[in-house]
Amino acid sequence: EPEVTQTPSHQVTQMGQEVILRCVPISNHLYFYWYRQILGQKVEFLVSFYNNEISEKSEIFDDQFSVERPDGSNFTLKIRSTKLEDSAMYFCASSMGTGGRNKNIQYFGAGTRLSVL
């Protein structure tokens, strides 16, 4: 069964360093998303991406964050200068569409645990 894959599963970094989290969405999906979940808190939307452009972003997604689809399969989230409060699980998700029954179902990867020291 097709799945969203994320690497690495765990990333440890020093405060102020840049990190890149990688995702391979499901192959026939067109919409890609990043969410984060701070330990013990709810899953929060960061950004959605379609046709090589950001569709929507939350107020969390500030200038320190960027997303890119560098090739036909990968979708990345970059944090330029990590802060302690960026420590969280980061989930990538993908969907076939955004409207219509079942096409807008978002499937999640296993996540990357980011630990900022």
Next chain:
Amino acid sequence: QKEVEQNSGPLSVPEGAIASLNCTYSDRGSQSFFWYRQYSGKSPELIMSIYSNGDKEDGRFTAQLNKASQYVSLLIRDSQPSDSATYLCAVNGRGKLQFGAGTQVVVTP
């Protein structure tokens, strides 16, 4: 601020019993609603999607939607210890999912 509200639990359910989970949402324009299951330290896993008022059944799971009351619920019949997890209600607004904080379900043998 658009909100999705759930009781945090824990909801303790004897094995074999029915677990009933509730969710309310504030955005009256929402059209798509989802229940995800999340085991500790894992990612959200889709359990049910529902788009129309009424009930939708899939195996031991039944989702119920009432758009007029802005209310979504999930019933888990014949609860099993493997159902012990946090259940997340999610509402789709313009492509992004807004999640509730989740209800922790504990199924006791």
